Amino acid sequence: xxxxxxxxxxxxxxxxxxxxxxxxxxxxxxxxxxxxxxxxxxxxxxxxxxxxxxxxxxxxxxxxxxxxxxxxxxxxxxxxxxxxxxxxxxxxxxxxxxxxxxxxxxxxxxxxxxxxxxxxxxxxxxxxxxxxxxxxxxxxxxxxxxxxxxxxxxxxxxxxxxxxxxxxxxxxxxxxxxxxxxxxxxxxxxxxxxxxxxxxxxxxxxxxxxxxxxxxxxxxxxxxxxxxxxxxxxxxxxxxxxxxxxxxxxxxxxxxxxxxxxxxxxxxxxxxxxxxxxxxxxxxxxxxxxxxxxxxxxxxxxxxxxxxxxxxxxxxxxxxxxxxxxxxxxxxxxxxxxxxxxxxxxxxxxxxxxxxxxxxxxxxxxxxxxxxxxxxxxxxxxxxxxxxxxxxxxxxxxxxxxxxxxx
Amino acid sequence: xxxxxxxxxxxxxxxxxxxxxxxxxxxxxxxxxxxxxxxxxxxxxxxxxxxxxxxxxxxxxxxxxxxxxxxxxxxxxxxxxxxxxxxxxxxxxxxxxxxxxxxxxxxxxxxxxxxxxxxxxxxxxxxxxxxxxxxxxxxxxxxxxxxxxxxxxxxxxxxxxxxxxxxxxxxxxxxxxxxxxxxxxxxxxxxxxxxxxxxxxxxxxxxxxxxxxxxxxxxxxxxxxxxxxx
Numbered sequence: 289x290x291x292x293x294x295x296x297x298x299x300x301x302x303x304x305x306x307x308x309x310x311x312x313x314x315x316x317x318x319x320x321x322x323x324x325x326x327x328x329x330x331x332x333x334x335x336x337x338x339x340x341x342x343x344x345x346x347x348x349x350x351x352x353x354x355x356x357x358x359x360x361x362x363x364x365x366x367x368x369x370x371x372x373x374x375x376x377x378x379x380x381x382x383x384x385x386x387x388x389x390x391x392x393x394x395x396x397x398x399x400x401x402x403x404x405x406x407x408x409x410x411x412x413x414x415x416x417x418x419x420x421x422x423x424x425x426x427x428x429x430x431x432x433x434x435x436x437x438x439x440x441x442x443x444x445x446x447x448x449x450x451x452x453x454x455x456x457x458x459x460x461x462x463x464x465x466x467x468x469x470x471x472x473x474x475x476x477x478x479x480x481x482x483x484x485x486x487x488x489x490x491x492x493x494x495x496x497x498x499x500x501x502x503x504x505x506x507x508x509x510x511x512x513x514x515x516x517x518x519x520x521x522x523x524x525x526x527x528x529x530x531x532x533x534x535x536x537x538x539x540x541x542x543x544x545x546x547x548x549x550x551x552x553x554x555x556x557x558x559x560x561x562x563x564x565x566x567x568x569x570x571x572x573x574x575x576x577x578x579x580x581x582x583x584x585x586x587x588x589x590x591x592x593x594x595x596x597x598x599x600x601x602x603x604x605x606x607x608x609x610x611x612x613x614x615x616x617x618x619x620x621x622x623x624x625x626x627x628x629x630x631x632x633x634x635x636x637x638x639x640x641x642x643x644x645x646x647x648x649x650x651x652x653x654x655x656x657x658x659x660x661x662x663x664x665x666x667x668x669x670x671x672x673x674x675x676x677x678x679x680x681x682x683x684x685x686x687x688x689x690x691x692x693x694x695x
Numbered sequence: 696x697x698x699x700x701x702x703x704x705x706x707x708x709x710x711x712x713x714x715x716x717x718x719x720x721x722x723x724x725x726x727x728x729x730x731x732x733x734x735x736x737x738x739x740x741x742x743x744x745x746x747x748x749x750x751x752x753x754x755x756x757x758x759x760x761x762x763x764x765x766x767x768x769x770x771x772x773x774x775x776x777x778x779x780x781x782x783x784x785x786x787x788x789x790x791x792x793x794x795x796x797x798x799x800x801x802x803x804x805x806x807x808x809x810x811x812x813x814x815x816x817x818x819x820x821x822x823x824x825x826x827x828x829x830x831x832x833x834x835x836x837x838x839x840x841x842x843x844x845x846x847x848x849x850x851x852x853x854x855x856x857x858x859x860x861x862x863x864x865x866x867x868x869x870x871x872x873x874x875x876x877x878x879x880x881x882x883x884x885x886x887x888x889x890x891x892x893x894x895x896x897x898x899x900x901x902x903x904x905x906x907x908x909x910x911x912x913x914x915x916x917x918x919x920x921x922x923x924x925x
Contacts, residue, residue, distance in 0.1 A: 291807055295793070295795065295796070298795035298796070299795055301795075302794055302795050585793075585794075588785075588787060588791060589793070590776065591750070591752055591779065591785055591787075592779065592780070592785050592805060592852070592853075593776055593777070593779045593780025593781075593805060593808050593809075593856070594776070594780075594808055595773065595776050595777075595808075596772075596776070598808075689752050689753075690747055690752060690753055693747075693752070693787070
């Protein structure tokens with residue numbers, strides 16, 4: 289067997305030009321597949337970050353049944369023991385408490401249904417980061433400040449500006465009446481038109497007071513150091529917090545986004561399939577050339593007594609070596625390219641920038657360095673290349689000795 | 696003399712279901728041990744077909760071929776490959792050798808397929824290369840040797856398996872005069888000294904001149920069979 293391996297290795301270096309072309313074809317295939325998949329994964333990451341990271345958070349802890357009912361009556365008691373349990377998880381670095389509910393927002397002449405979110409003015413920087421999205425006015429100075437910040441779209445609809453007064457009317461905890469009159473100290477902007485037209489932010493203690501829900505929260509958002517461990521963290525928190533609480537990952541909170549990504553992924557797979565077909569033909573071209581050139585040689589070897597199976601093994605080993613080198617070369621070239629684009633994402637032009645902002649997605653083409661991309665694409669291209677290189681093996685199996693010896 | 700090749704009623708028909716071409720129409724031929732024979736004939740006479748059948752590269756439409764006492768007409772493909780490996784030494788017209796192996800490795804290759812020990816392989820390869828006058832070129836690859844030298848390596852390789860006979864298909868066709876004469880000298884010497892049986896298919900007058908038996912084919916039949924004891 290060792291001799292056949294040696295023979296295969298020597299054959300690789302026999303026609304260096306042809307070997308180089310085949311390796312280059314496989315390497316290019318790996319590079320293209322890696323880039324395409326990395327861009328896809330990067331885009332999904334961006335979508336998740338924009339939708340999840342800009343408002344809901346990657347996970348939430350609620351009282352049981354809250355997510356289904358969305359009722360303030362199911363707000364959880366803000367107990368230190370709950371916070372401690374969540375913070376005890378090694379992947380959780382901090383918590384963002386929230387009181388989220390709805391209210392009728394009114395100015396002098398106009399009213400509109402709105403989403404009211406009571407925020408911890410420091411901790412909220414992990415998620416919405418209202419302070420950095422301010423368009424006019426200033427950010428809150430304390431958690432019990434009696435003022436509001438509203439989204440730009442809502443301000444426009446209600447014809448309000450900084451210094452004007454906003455009236456909120458709603459139902460509080462356990463059917464109490466909730467109302468308040470607050471000066472608008474600033475406006476902020478969301479990329480998403482939906483959020484931009486509806487959001488009202490109150491300091492958390494002010495919101496708890498208005499809704500008669502002192503020391504209650506609708507959700508606690510755990511901030512994680514490694515988002516890749518999200519599923520595990522959610523599972524761990526579920527078991528540590530017990531039945532009284534529900535812990536939801538973003539994929540449970542926003543199944544529409546999961547479906548959107550899955551649909552896009554299917555489309556991406558079609559494009560990838562087309563790429564794989566092109567790759568297959570590229571590799572097949574060089575293999576076909578190599579096979580045709582060597583038919584006489586194969587016939588001589590079989591004539592002098594080499595069994596077809598042994599010859600097939602030698603040629604298959606050659607193909608394996610060449611494909612392996614190609615895949616390794618593709619990964620070696622691919623890693624710095626993807627690392628570069630990971631740290632230097634492609635910023636879209638002005639036109640596309642407006643469009644993507646409309647859909648609440650950053651106007652940036654992100655790349656992913658998820659290791660799964662590397663091994664999945666490398667293995668896939670390797671399998672394709674190996675399947676293509678089965679052609680000479682099949683040719684040896686069906687070789688007509690007489691015709692091949694005639695040349 | 697022991698018969699090495701025994702052919703009786705050999706026929707080969709190509710395209711039997713369409714336009715049938717009768718390449719061989721009933722050949723009876725016996726080649727004995729130690730012969731130095733040539734099969735000659737014009738193109739289309741059936742010369743190559745006969746050689747392919749004797750070499751076990753093709754199967755006959757009718758008739759029998761016995762090599763060293765074994766009827767090869769009904770052997771399976773794998774049995775034929777094994778039979779060729781042990782009983783027949785091949786020298787082809789050109790591109791005989793494995794390009795990535797040295798002269799010595801090329802000769803050893805046959806013995807490797809026979810699972811001979813490393814020591815036996817090396818010893819026999821060196822002896823054979825010495826016999827064909829290439830003891831100084833053992834580590835050269837085919838590309839580093841002349842056409843004549845390559846054919847001499849091919850002869851050494853053909854003999855490596857200790858075959859019943861060597862089948863040489865136009866072995867001098869691509870060689871210049873000096874190389875061809877040199878190759879024939881070596882083959883003749885091996886035949887004379889080692890009693891190795893050689894069967895040539897050739898157009899080359901130099902081969903015909905040296906052959907001690909010349910079988911001429913015409914239209915798929917033996918037209919003459921002349922022995923010329925030297």
